[in-house]
Amino acid sequence: MTNNEASVHPLDQSVNLKPLEQGVWQGATSSAYANMVGPFGGTTGATLLKAVLCHQQLLGEPLALTVNFAAPVADGNFEVRARPLRTNRSSQHWWVEMMQEGEVVAFATAVTARRRETWTSTEANLPEVPLASDLTFFEKAGRPPWTRNYDMRFIDGELFGEPNKNEPSQSRLWMRDEPPRPLDFVSLAALCDAFFPRIYIRRPKLVPIGTVSLTTYFHADQQQLAAVGTDHILGVAWANHFGKGFSDQSAEVWSNDGTLLATTHQVVYFKE
Amino acid sequence: MTNNEASVHPLDQSVNLKPLEQGVWQGATSSAYANMVGPFGGTTGATLLKAVLCHQQLLGEPLALTVNFAAPVADGNFEVRARPLRTNRSSQHWWVEMMQEGEVVAFATAVTARRRETWTSTEANLPEVPLASDLTFFEKAGRPPWTRNYDMRFIDGELFGEPNKNEPSQSRLWMRDEPPRPLDFVSLAALCDAFFPRIYIRRPKLVPIGTVSLTTYFHADQQQLAAVGTDHILGVAWANHFGKGFSDQSAEVWSNDGTLLATTHQVVYFKE
Numbered sequence: 001m002t003n004n005e006a007s008v009h010p011l012d013q014s015v016n017l018k019p020l021e022q023g024v025w026q027g028a029t030s031s032a033y034a035n036m037v038g039p040f041g042g043t044t045g046a047t048l049l050k051a052v053l054c055h056q057q058l059l060g061e062p063l064a065l066t067v068n069f070a071a072p073v074a075d076g077n078f079e080v081r082a083r084p085l086r087t088n089r090s091s092q093h094w095w096v097e098m099m100q101e102g103e104v105v106a107f108a109t110a111v112t113a114r115r116r117e118t119w120t121s122t123e124a125n126l127p128e129v130p131l132a133s134d135l136t137f138f139e140k141a142g143r144p145p146w147t148r149n150y151d152m153r154f155i156d157g158e159l160f161g162e163p164n165k166n167e168p169s170q171s172r173l174w175m176r177d178e179p180p181r182p183l184d185f186v187s188l189a190a191l192c193d194a195f196f197p198r199i200y201i202r203r204p205k206l207v208p209i210g211t212v213s214l215t216t217y218f219h220a221d222q223q224q225l226a227a228v229g230t231d232h233i234l235g236v237a238w239a240n241h242f243g244k245g246f247s248d249q250s251a252e253v254w255s256n257d258g259t260l261l262a263t264t265h266q267v268v269y270f271k272e
Numbered sequence: 273m274t275n276n277e278a279s280v281h282p283l284d285q286s287v288n289l290k291p292l293e294q295g296v297w298q299g300a301t302s303s304a305y306a307n308m309v310g311p312f313g314g315t316t317g318a319t320l321l322k323a324v325l326c327h328q329q330l331l332g333e334p335l336a337l338t339v340n341f342a343a344p345v346a347d348g349n350f351e352v353r354a355r356p357l358r359t360n361r362s363s364q365h366w367w368v369e370m371m372q373e374g375e376v377v378a379f380a381t382a383v384t385a386r387r388r389e390t391w392t393s394t395e396a397n398l399p400e401v402p403l404a405s406d407l408t409f410f411e412k413a414g415r416p417p418w419t420r421n422y423d424m425r426f427i428d429g430e431l432f433g434e435p436n437k438n439e440p441s442q443s444r445l446w447m448r449d450e451p452p453r454p455l456d457f458v459s460l461a462a463l464c465d466a467f468f469p470r471i472y473i474r475r476p477k478l479v480p481i482g483t484v485s486l487t488t489y490f491h492a493d494q495q496q497l498a499a500v501g502t503d504h505i506l507g508v509a510w511a512n513h514f515g516k517g518f519s520d521q522s523a524e525v526w527s528n529d530g531t532l533l534a535t536t537h538q539v540v541y542f543k544e
Contacts, residue, residue: 068381070360103358123440219516240532272390
């Protein structure tokens with residue numbers, strides 16, 4: 001490792017895109033973010049969002065991102081292509097795809113927008129929870145490599161742990177990048193997929209799973225994310241339904257001063 | 273109107289697609305589903321889903337649908353194009369677009385899948401509410417034409433009404449197509465966008481709004497939807513956050529026997 005590489009955060013290495021032509025980049029999966037099979041989906045989604053953020057025609061900041069995991073991403077190189085599908089006065093709709101061997105393995109649609117001050121109200125309730133500094137670290141021994149890039153401190157709903165009595169599919173945890181990295185849209189997009197599959201919270205049984213589609217709504221702008229800096233953020237995730245091979249997940253992500261940064265939803269395949 | 277047209281439900285007229293070539297159809301907006309400006313977004317999304325359901329290469333049933341409203345849909349004809357982006361053994365990822373004058377006005381990604389019996393658990397709580405038959409009809413005088421195609425009976429959170437004290441952005445209502453029409457994926461997709469904008473529930477003030485992106489997860493299969501028939505379904509919708517020109521909405525849709533049929537999320541532009 002050169003000094004230069006050493007100074008780059010593992011997340012930024014993982015989502016690094018080398019421009020090939022206008023709207024086309026080359027990237028590669030990162031062993032640091034390996035999952036059980038292939039890369040952690042959070043970095044796949046963050047890479048697709050990064051292509052939008054790198055695009056010369058970008059208008060505004062991320063508002064909505066839907067990532068579809070179409071096929072297993074193989075370890076190694078991939079190509080990312082992004083293009084604006086429609087540009088309005090203050091919003092823009094995007095198409096992004098990740099290709100391997102000429103086939104689409106993941107794709108996303110995104111909306112970016114110029115945000116402006118309006119009436120504001122947060123309706124979701126900020127949970128009352130212990131401070132991150134009063135909680136123990138989640139133990140990563142035996143867990144997939146990607147988990148080592150996150151500092152996770154569970155309040156309840158631990159992986160294969162004792163489910164919360166009233167909300168058996170719910171987890172609440174403080175989390176941040178490890179090593180610490182100032183929060184931005186790229187890292188927040190990845191963090192929104194860093195909740196363990198709800199079925200592993202609900203049932204202490206390891207079965208094959210895979211996120212199929214992930215939607216994130218960003219409620220904060222770049223300035224609000226920058227204000228979080230390297231603080232922990234609070235995640236609250238739960239499932240609404242499991243059945244017929246799929247479950248959903250909804251989650252809120254809060255700053256430690258009580259700003260709702262994002263809400264995120266996904267549908268997940270599970271076996272048995 | 274011919275006898276033949278008279279026998280077709282207004283929703284089916286609205287989402288009617290005339291095949292032009294493989295994966296390409298012509299449709300037209302329907303005055304019955306007109307909104308304040310352009311057509312009701314629920315029928316736009318339902319039309320995009322219908323193209324997937326009509327496609328010769330369809331595998332399985334709808335699991336996830338994300339509709340992006342890229343630009344105003346003009347009254348009149350449109351073209352719809354659908355193609356599978358990736359077909360796996362038991363799931364399929366779709367791209368669908370609605371074009372007017374050679375420009376994309378709305379697009380969707382969808383996942384269809386073969387569902388199979390697995391462990392099942394509903395984590396969301398079925399609300400205890402009065403029966404539809406014990407509630408009064410929502411009054412449509414002065415409301416946009418599309419509302420006349422729905423029988424809505426509010427428990428609380430009425431349009432420009434008195435907000436629910438504890439959940440001021442929440443609405444709970446029984447709803448169904450009017451005239452009654454057996455529930456299927458097309459009508460359920462439209463119903464998932466039939467909640468009034470949360471800001472009109474939260475604040476008694478008419479401001480310009482528009483759904484930007486709408487994601488629906490279908491938890492029921494065709495057989496379960498058919499079992500609902502023409503019964504009312506229960507919708508529960510709320511916002512998590514309003515601010516900087518946008519708000520989100522999450523909603524649950526339940527059958528009257530307590531089956532969670534779908535969860536649906538959207539991000540909505542609002543002015544002021």
